Amino acid sequence: MTQPVGDTCVLALDVGGTKLAAALVGPSGEIVRSVRTATPVGAGPAALFDLVLALLRDVAGYSTVCGIGVGCGGPMVWPAGLVSPLNIPDFRDFPLRAALAEVYPGIPVRLHNDAVCVAVAEHWAGAGAGSHNVLGMVVSTGVGGGLVLDGRLVVGATGNAGHIGHVVVDPSGPVCACGGLGCLEAIASGPSLVRWAWEQGWQPVLAEGELADARRLAADAVVGVPVAVAAFARAGWALGVAIASAVAVTDVEIVSIGGGVAQVGPLLFDPLAASYARHARLGFSARPRVVPAALGQDAGLVGAAALVLAGNRYWTAD
Amino acid sequence: MTQPVGDTCVLALDVGGTKLAAALVGPSGEIVRSVRTATPVGAGPAALFDLVLALLRDVAGYSTVCGIGVGCGGPMVWPAGLVSPLNIPDFRDFPLRAALAEVYPGIPVRLHNDAVCVAVAEHWAGAGAGSHNVLGMVVSTGVGGGLVLDGRLVVGATGNAGHIGHVVVDPSGPVCACGGLGCLEAIASGPSLVRWAWEQGWQPVLAEGELADARRLAADAVVGVPVAVAAFARAGWALGVAIASAVAVTDVEIVSIGGGVAQVGPLLFDPLAASYARHARLGFSARPRVVPAALGQDAGLVGAAALVLAGNRYWTAD
Numbered sequence: 001m002t003q004p005v006g007d008t009c010v011l012a013l014d015v016g017g018t019k020l021a022a023a024l025v026g027p028s029g030e031i032v033r034s035v036r037t038a039t040p041v042g043a044g045p046a047a048l049f050d051l052v053l054a055l056l057r058d059v060a061g062y063s064t065v066c067g068i069g070v071g072c073g074g075p076m077v078w079p080a081g082l083v084s085p086l087n088i089p090d091f092r093d094f095p096l097r098a099a100l101a102e103v104y105p106g107i108p109v110r111l112h113n114d115a116v117c118v119a120v121a122e123h124w125a126g127a128g129a130g131s132h133n134v135l136g137m138v139v140s141t142g143v144g145g146g147l148v149l150d151g152r153l154v155v156g157a158t159g160n161a162g163h164i165g166h167v168v169v170d171p172s173g174p175v176c177a178c179g180g181l182g183c184l185e186a187i188a189s190g191p192s193l194v195r196w197a198w199e200q201g202w203q204p205v206l207a208e209g210e211l212a213d214a215r216r217l218a219a220d221a222v223v224g225v226p227v228a229v230a231a232f233a234r235a236g237w238a239l240g241v242a243i244a245s246a247v248a249v250t251d252v253e254i255v256s257i258g259g260g261v262a263q264v265g266p267l268l269f270d271p272l273a274a275s276y277a278r279h280a281r282l283g284f285s286a287r288p289r290v291v292p293a294a295l296g297q298d299a300g301l302v303g304a305a306a307l308v309l310a311g312n313r314y315w316t317a318d
Numbered sequence: 319m320t321q322p323v324g325d326t327c328v329l330a331l332d333v334g335g336t337k338l339a340a341a342l343v344g345p346s347g348e349i350v351r352s353v354r355t356a357t358p359v360g361a362g363p364a365a366l367f368d369l370v371l372a373l374l375r376d377v378a379g380y381s382t383v384c385g386i387g388v389g390c391g392g393p394m395v396w397p398a399g400l401v402s403p404l405n406i407p408d409f410r411d412f413p414l415r416a417a418l419a420e421v422y423p424g425i426p427v428r429l430h431n432d433a434v435c436v437a438v439a440e441h442w443a444g445a446g447a448g449s450h451n452v453l454g455m456v457v458s459t460g461v462g463g464g465l466v467l468d469g470r471l472v473v474g475a476t477g478n479a480g481h482i483g484h485v486v487v488d489p490s491g492p493v494c495a496c497g498g499l500g501c502l503e504a505i506a507s508g509p510s511l512v513r514w515a516w517e518q519g520w521q522p523v524l525a526e527g528e529l530a531d532a533r534r535l536a537a538d539a540v541v542g543v544p545v546a547v548a549a550f551a552r553a554g555w556a557l558g559v560a561i562a563s564a565v566a567v568t569d570v571e572i573v574s575i576g577g578g579v580a581q582v583g584p585l586l587f588d589p590l591a592a593s594y595a596r597h598a599r600l601g602f603s604a605r606p607r608v609v610p611a612a613l614g615q616d617a618g619l620v621g622a623a624a625l626v627l628a629g630n631r632y633w634t635a636d
Contacts, residue, residue: 075601131475132475145567149472149479150472154467154468154472155569156451156468156570156602157451157571157605157606158601158602160600160602160603161567162567162569163566163569163602163603164567165566166566166598166599167563167567168487168559168562168597170489171488171559178599179599180596180597181596183597241486241489244486245560245563245564248481248482248483249480249481249482249485249563249567250465250472250474250568251473251476251478251479251480252474253475278498279486279500280498281484281496281497282393282484283476284474284478284481285478285484316468
């Protein structure tokens, strides 16, 4: 275990609908200490924020820290850091960045979308390390991403660049949670996969307490249940179309895909590769590698830390 | 007419399949003198390059220039400047940048895709002036574009960022010239519009010497010929889908659309707006303005000049 190195450590926080995680992160992105806990539901914003502070105190211990990096579910007002994570009703326009800055005066507090943090981590220390142009994606309950171009995180006009989940892959396709039609997320997210499988007659035999969720659908796909295999093939097809479109516009050299749905492996990545090859036919667009993310569940924490530790590349506000 | 201002003027060159244009451009992007001529066919690379040099000498006169900016049809190897414009068979891997640098030693010679130059011009002095995040598009014989994010031209891994013509709008749609399926260009480019109209039974009454081209199709649409109106509506629909996808990934605040096909006006822009509104439903993605380009046929020259005159924003190589 690496020891904390005085004031070059930072605190990292990952605020998700399922779990809260915090870590003390060393100067090269190594996690010194981390804690995680289930996200409480219905406790109210003050109690939820108190829990966040308790997690940060736990991992900080007696270390001096030089900044705080936060990844949080969207949407949010960025860079102000008013957060309204879809899956955390207790936070609605909650001033997470300002509240942390009040508790930790004198050090930078930086916050981004959690999928952006994962993309940053993949560029800083994961599958995109050494590349200057990277699209990092998370395929999970939603489909999100972040974009590094010419070696720097791109944020766009409102901090929302990288929303590949809302690239249109089938304009006559299913209605998306955003209200649009045929978005990638409406086909490839975990809940979309499960919904489609149900519609096609998926009948999982569930153990007591087990949910008919994307994890179970993946397990069925791995043992060859046809409808489950078809669901992941359809998601892979949609991912290939969306990535072909995104690469045409951004000319990235590597696309890294993490998140729970991506853990199914070749059942997703093989149809993805076929679809991508069918649609990306220009020299530059056929060239990028599309690979599984290299970092695991700590990616969000590492990326949040990088907002401070490598702010020249990943932080453009203030 | 503005007078040349000593060594702060630059030479601009626009190499297209239909015409060659050159200009002497003043420090604020004003065109001091310009010439244009039809692009000769079959003369061979040496004669074509000699013609380019003659145009540059014509507009330079006795002025001292501090650099040369070039826009050229793609594809090209960038930033080396080996050009192979699809519509100019006389140039195949022609070292345009190096050849110009040899004739004009000691000053920068900078070259980009012609659609990128148009996008740069729109950001520098057109519809995107004052915005930090702009997608500039050209809808013409092809569909191209360029991307300015966080105030700087984005080039990507191979200089090809901005290729919105190859965003997939209908994955089961027509085969594109690139070999892909359902690319925007395969639906919304001038030749694609005409091909579709023919297939639907378009029967233009042509004057002697007149071509059944996109210009004629636009004229028919303006007087209400149903199949012509439908062709532009279909192109507008496709543009709305592709722009919704591109905005989701890039979070630009303005999209500027120039090129011959866009000159038809509301017959294209109204269905575009409807389609865009249907697909771009997130707060940030519904927000951008999609507008006709502000600069006319000189945009390519102005943008080429900006590669030198505002190189800190628009030139990232060397």
